[in-house]
Amino acid sequence: MKRLCQKSILFLATTLLVAIMLSTTAFAMPSDEFFAQHGPAAQEACLDRGYFPSVALAQAALESGWGESELARVNNLFGRKCTDQVRCVDKLTPEFRDGQWRLEIHRFAAYDSVRAAFVDYVDKYERPIYADKDFTSPQAFIRSVAGRYATDPGYASKIISLIAAYDLEEWDE
Numbered sequence: 307m308k309r310l311c312q313k314s315i316l317f318l319a320t321t322l323l324v325a326i327m328l329s330t331t332a333f334a335m336p337s338d339e340f341f342a343q344h345g346p347a348a349q350e351a352c353l354d355r356g357y358f359p360s361v362a363l364a365q366a367a368l369e370s371g372w373g374e375s376e377l378a379r380v381n382n383l384f385g386r387k388c389t390d391q392v393r394c395v396d397k398l399t400p401e402f403r404d405g406q407w408r409l410e411i412h413r414f415a416a417y418d419s420v421r422a423a424f425v426d427y428v429d430k431y432e433r434p435i436y437a438d439k440d441f442t443s444p445q446a447f448i449r450s451v452a453g454r455y456a457t458d459p460g461y462a463s464k465i466i467s468l469i470a471a472y473d474l475e476e477w478d479e
Contacts, residue, residue, distance in 0.1 A: 335373050337472055343373075344383070344420060345477050351424035353478075358444040360474035362427055364465045365448075365455075380416035381423050386430065388413040402457040444469055444478065 335343075341363055348359035348366070366383035369375070377385060380395055388394035393416035401410050417423045431439060431451065440450035445466050452462035469475060 337367070337372065340367060340372050341472065341474070341477070344424075347421045347424045349477060350421070351428045355428055356441060357428050357431065358447055358475075359477040360444045360469050361448050361465060362424060363474050363477060364468035364472075365427075366424075367468060368464055377414055380414075381420050382415050382417055383420060383423050384427050386415045386423070386426060388415045393417075402459060444475060 344363060344366055345359065348362040351357075352359045352362055367373075369385040370378040370383040373383070375385075376397060377383075377395070380393070385399070394413045395416050396411055397414050398409050398411050399414075400407050401412075402408075415423075415426065417426065430436075435454055436451055438450060440446040448465045449462045452465070455461065458464070
């Protein structure tokens, strides 16, 4: 029971934090422009392969700081770590490990285009580690993959909040 209460409190706190951030953040690129600019690439990469552009767009907005992060300058909207990409950049990044936030240096992918980043985003989910992904809804999908995609224990809640706040499911049609 105590654990359930803690999870509920964490979910509510995360949702409130995202709502506050959304209402007080001065975006360098307005949200409607961000989604208009990146929505077609998200649809192109996701729809034919059965993925949700709404989730991709919410992740891109969160991970890239609405397109203003250092990694966004090298077309990496998803904070994708470097695996088999030719170009990589080093960056200090917060990671949640052993119950606490730590700063770590990691190598991140650099892409030739945002389209390439969205294609790689979908390709990542084809790995065996994501074999149990749930395609019943955008919310179910992010819940099923979040623990392997990000170290932030509130990650799925943040993405779900963004999808709801900006009616991103309209991109899934």
